[in-house]
Amino acid sequence: MTNGRWILIAGIVGALTGCDATVELTKAPFDATTALSGGVTDATHELVQPTTEFTSSTTPGADGPNSPARARKKLELFAKYSVENLRTDVARGDGEYLASLAALAGVPQDRHEDFRLQMRHAYSTLFDDTLSGPESSARLINAAWAMGLGQGR
Incomplete structure (x- = not known):
């Protein structure tokens, strides 16, 4: 090969290494991995969020582990997901x-x-077909709460 060809090849290689397409091709696997791990992180968050909400308080120390507010939150989360x-x-x-x-x-x-027995008798009111899922859930929560810790409040 002549020196002219080597210079031409070196020039092309130099141009390609600075080329945006080459940079994009080099970065593509890293970008794909980042996007994939971000998706997995988001999916994991969706799976763990109900448990996190169930076991944590919005204001640590404000509610004791046996407080009515904490019990109500647990009841609401249980009913929502069940x-x-x-x-x-x-x-x-x-x-x-x-x-x-x-x-x-x-x-x-x-x-x-x-x-x-009371819940069974209230079934048609709690789960009326005209109600949305959240409305039925709210009625169920309120009825259960009224028969338990919510008595007299």
Whole structure:
């Protein structure tokens, strides 16, 4: 090869290394990895968020672990994420989700049977077909709360 060709090749290689296309090709795998890990991070956040909300307080130290405000928040989160299972249990007047609802609402153990019966009788009001999911959930939460820790408030 002649010196002229080497100079031409060196010039082309030099031009390509400074070329935006080359830079983009070099960066592409890193950008793709960053986008993928960002998506995984967002998805992980979506999966963990209900648990985080369930176990943490917005103002640390303001609510004790057994405070009514904390109990109400746990009840709301449970009902929000279990509304379809609760619908089934309320219709039957029995089931593990209904028992959990009673416990989270603070219904005394000796009143659980009465709680189950009252919830079953209120099914058509709680889960009226004209209500949205959040509205049904709110009615369910309020009814359970009124029979438990919300009595007398």
